[in-house]
Amino acid sequence: MFRLPALEYSLSHPHPRGRLFFFATLAIFLLSLPVIVIVNIVTLGSELVPSLQSSFESTDSRLDKWWDTHRLPPLLRPKPARCEPKELGRGDVFRLTPSLFDYTVMSTWNVSRPVGNDGVRVQERVEYQGQPFSGCYVNNARFEHSLVEQTQTVNVGVECPGNQSTSYPVYVSMQTNMVFAWELNKDFIGQYYGSSLGIDSINGTTSSDYRKQVLAALQVIATDSLTIMGRDHLSNPALSMRLYFNVDPNTAEPMPTTSSLTYANGTHPETFPAEAFVYVGSIYNLMNIAISAVNLDLVNKRTPNIFTNATFFREKVWPNLPPDGFNSTEWAEGTRTFYYGNLNSGYQTWAQMLLDGKPVELGNPTGLPEQSAMVTTYLCPAYKVKPTNSLLSSVFVGSATMTLSVWGVWMLITTFVAKRISPPRVQCHCPVCEERKNVEAEEAEAKQAKKDKKAEETARAKAEGLAKPRMLARLKAWIGIGGRADLTHAPEGHLNAVATLTHTPESDKDTEPRRQSHPRNPSEYSETFKKED
Known part of the structure; x- marks a missing residue:
């Protein structure tokens, strides 16, 4: 009968050295949670907004508040995006x-x-x-x-x-x-x-x-x-x-x-x-x-x-x-x-x-810039702190996601370590489990008995020293055709063993005397017919 699929769950067992794993888990999460929150504040607490800058080069002046050079080290500081030329x-x-x-x-x-074919650039x-x-x-x-x-x-x-x-x-x-x-x-x-x-x-x-x-x-x-x-x-x-x-x-x-x-x-x-x-x-x-x-x-x-x-x-x-x-x-x-x-x-x-130096004296000007560049504004993405509501929701979602990811990885590692220390031992007490266990045991015993029988036959054949005859000779000997197996092709040491391959049904042993190997005389046949008349 067709069975509908059902949800299953795998049974577990307590971790060996449970206190050690508990305190290790507690310590790791107490240390990792603040780091996760800080990382999410740094990575998700800002947003890119367009701004006009007087310089095309990327500078830290486009970092706002928490992201400036005074609060975060360079590794945690977001890199300013490239301006539009x-x-x-x-x-x-x-x-x-x-x-x-x-x-x-x-x-x-x-x-x-290159110059075009007409010579005009x-x-x-x-x-x-x-x-x-x-x-x-x-x-x-x-x-x-x-x-x-x-x-x-x-x-x-x-x-x-x-x-x-x-x-x-x-x-x-x-x-x-x-x-x-x-x-x-x-x-x-x-x-x-x-x-x-x-x-x-x-x-x-x-x-x-x-x-x-x-x-x-x-x-x-x-x-x-x-x-x-x-x-x-x-x-x-x-x-x-x-x-x-x-x-x-x-x-x-x-x-x-x-x-x-x-x-x-x-x-x-x-x-x-x-x-x-x-x-x-x-x-x-x-x-x-x-x-x-x-x-x-x-x-x-x-x-x-x-x-x-x-x-x-x-x-x-x-x-x-x-x-x-x-x-x-x-x-x-x-x-x-x-x-x-x-x-x-x-x-x-x-x-x-x-x-004569009036009204100004030329030759030594001050205030001149070192370089002359175009005075213009560039459209540059700048990092600005998110509004409070958006900041809190982004940090909460990001921290929760990262925490669940860390929890999953940690449980995978602890399960592997626990199995290495002590393999799981599960005892079933339900009738279905017991029945399944008995069936599996019987199948295992039958498989083992078959394997033992095969091994015993193999050992017996090796002990008797039987040679492997040709397929046709073995078939004739088994059905009793030809009286006895052809011994001409058998090895010399196996003649006696091959001679025993003549087949005689068990029913003939009790009703008839063993036939002679030579034929009867005609006189004997005649005597038999007379008695019957």
Whole structure:
């Protein structure tokens, strides 16, 4: 009859040396439970939340409260996750760490990629992970003067070759513009600080601060240039003027390549007129100050700089005094700067005053960062402590799970050790168990008797020395065909044993006398027939 499956359980037995196992279990769990709780607090007590960081590098500043450097050792402290890099490509505008100028990206190229079949390298947006711009340098500059707008614009081009680092093989071309005007809200200096604040009030530092030095030098030199070029020194006022320079990255020397001038009457000479060379000193002073200011913002240590080298400053900036035939009152006097007022007595130009250390002394700036990197924010995962309810539930579930796991492993180990010390002895007292035990005993006895009988027969055969006859001879001897077994093929020592293989049924032994081995005479047969008649 089909039996439904049922649940079963295995019987156990008390552990030998039960007190020893009990106290060992108690000690282990008293020691392990606090460790389990602490581990769960460390591993489950925090959660990752997005945050904005100013640095791409992983730091411990993204660890909150219990996970900071003061409470947990490094092995138990969670590792800050990797931040998402920024994209850098054409059209992006950003500032660098010194925060002097805004740069517009013109092109980005990955120089590690091969050039296409058409020989043109394709621009692409690249990852930026906080790499410094100290390997970049000024490679070109452009000067523009507008009589209508009453402005002068200096455009400085920057090149990052990309072959100076195998870890970041990206070529970047970018530029920055500086507009100098008489209106404060249109001028670069006024836009940097705002129309209501001055340089001294916003910096709150000494005159050696690098920002104050750069902005002061640009302001006074631009005032010289705007004043001088805004007055009538030519046969016809210059409506616009443009000069383009290539800049040597090793010497910071601006080398003019193209120039153009348009007079107010609309005439446009094919070559730069000789009478306009009176403005060369003003233009070169402004270009040299602007080039050094951008290199300082890049923290470019390759190119000599006016703001870090006083000797180089005196070589590149001219006093720009009025040439012969011009009165000083018609040259640079009579105008004011935004933050430093008028020229001091005894000076004819702001350049002359700057070379004398007024209003700032150049050559030893302070506060400049060691490296220049993009001022941006990175989306970084940060560890924050969970709310109290979530923290308690996470720690409780984690601790309970780990405790049950430890309990299961410990019971497995203790069971194995207990069985090694003393095997289990189980006594059954139920009728089913007894019946099963008797059946198993009878089966074992029958199996043992069969095994003993087989062993006895084997031993008897070995003792009698019986040889194994051929199968056909043994069959004939067993059924009594042929009278006796063929002894011709039997070994000599076994002739007697083989002769006994003749089969005679037991019933014939009692009813008939043993037949002779030779046939009867015919006379005997006849006598028998007569008697029967």
